[in-house]
Each structure stands twice: as C-alpha cells, then as structure tokens.
Amino acid sequence: VANRGEIAIRVFRACTELGIRTVAVYSEQDTGQMHRQKADEAYLIGRGLAPVQAYLHIPDIIKVAKENNVDAVHPGYGFLSERADFAQACQDAGVRFIGPSPEVVRKMGDKVEARAIAISAGVPVVPGTDAPITSLHEA
Known part of the structure; x- marks a missing residue:
C-alpha cells in the first residue's frame, strides 16, 4: 500500500481477511505509525524527505515493489491515487496498479x-460549461 494512516490499515485488514500478505511503506517520520505495524512487511521510502514528499516519491515505491516481488500496489486515496504517472510507473515495472489504467486516470x-x-456515456451531470472558463466574467 503506497499510503499511510487509516486507508492503509483498512486495505491491510481486507488483504489479511483474504489471505494476502501486505507490504507497507513509511517515511522516516512515520516509523512508529500503526500502518507500519499492521503490514506483514514494511520498508522505508523517501529517505531525507518530508513525509508527504516521501509518499510521493514514485521511484522508491516502485523499487520496494520490485525488490520484494510485490504483485500489486494499492495507492490508497490522495497522495498517488490520482496520479497517472504512478499508475504508468507501476504498469511499466510489471506491478499491477489497483485502480484505473493510466489512460483513464x-x-x-x-x-x-x-x-x-x-x-457521452449517458451519465446525468449538473449543467455547466463544455470548455474551461477563461475569465472571471465567465464564472
């Protein structure tokens, strides 16, 4: 799980119930956090970086996944869950990204x-503009 806190703990709990081993990543400042203890394995990422930057450091997360034969990465929410470059990096590394394809992201x-x-898919949407607005007047 490429995240920390409650979302990581929830994913670990679900995986444990399904018999799936789990791997946590953590920043230097998060060594004592519960998500680290709830995983089967835990690895330091973003050495020397602030916590948020550590969890956004895609190369370290991919390195942990590759070095530990991780099958899939769950991004949690926030941090990397909406980053197409992270989904693409997982795909390029041969690690499943638990979420939409990079193109959909x-x-x-x-x-x-x-x-x-x-x-176009017939989903009802709130009325609005079809293009980005470019001025305060349009807003």
Missing part, C-alpha cells in the same frame, strides 16, 4: 474531458 484528471466522457 489521465482522462478523469481533466475535468472538462471527464465531463464530456460522462455525458
């Missing part, structure tokens, strides 16, 4: 494109 990250996709 990219498309959903563009709110104008996401809205157009929803409309």
Whole structure:
C-alpha cells in the first residue's frame, strides 16, 4: 500500500481477511505509525524527505515493489491515487496498479474531458460549461 494512516490499515485488514500478505511503506517520520505495524512487511521510502514528499516519491515505491516481488500496489486515496504517472510507473515495472489504467486516470484528471466522457456515456451531470472558463466574467 503506497499510503499511510487509516486507508492503509483498512486495505491491510481486507488483504489479511483474504489471505494476502501486505507490504507497507513509511517515511522516516512515520516509523512508529500503526500502518507500519499492521503490514506483514514494511520498508522505508523517501529517505531525507518530508513525509508527504516521501509518499510521493514514485521511484522508491516502485523499487520496494520490485525488490520484494510485490504483485500489486494499492495507492490508497490522495497522495498517488490520482496520479497517472504512478499508475504508468507501476504498469511499466510489471506491478499491477489497483485502480484505473493510466489512460483513464489521465482522462478523469481533466475535468472538462471527464465531463464530456460522462455525458457521452449517458451519465446525468449538473449543467455547466463544455470548455474551461477563461475569465472571471465567465464564472
């Protein structure tokens, strides 16, 4: 799980119930945090970085996954869950990303494109603009 706190603990609990071994990552400042103890294994990432930057340091997370034969990475929420480059890095490393494909993450990250996709799929959306607004007057 490429995250910390309650979301990591919830994912670890679900995995444990399913008989799946778990791996946590943690920053130097999070050595005593519960998510580290709830995982079967835990590895330090982002040495020398502030906690948030450590959890956003994609190369360290991929390195931990590769060196420990991790099958899949769950991004949790926040941090890396909406980062297409993280989903792509997992895919490129041969590690499953538990979430949408990098392309879907990219498309959903563009709110104008996401809205157009929803409309084309017949999903009801709140009335709004079809393009980004460019001025305060348009808003």
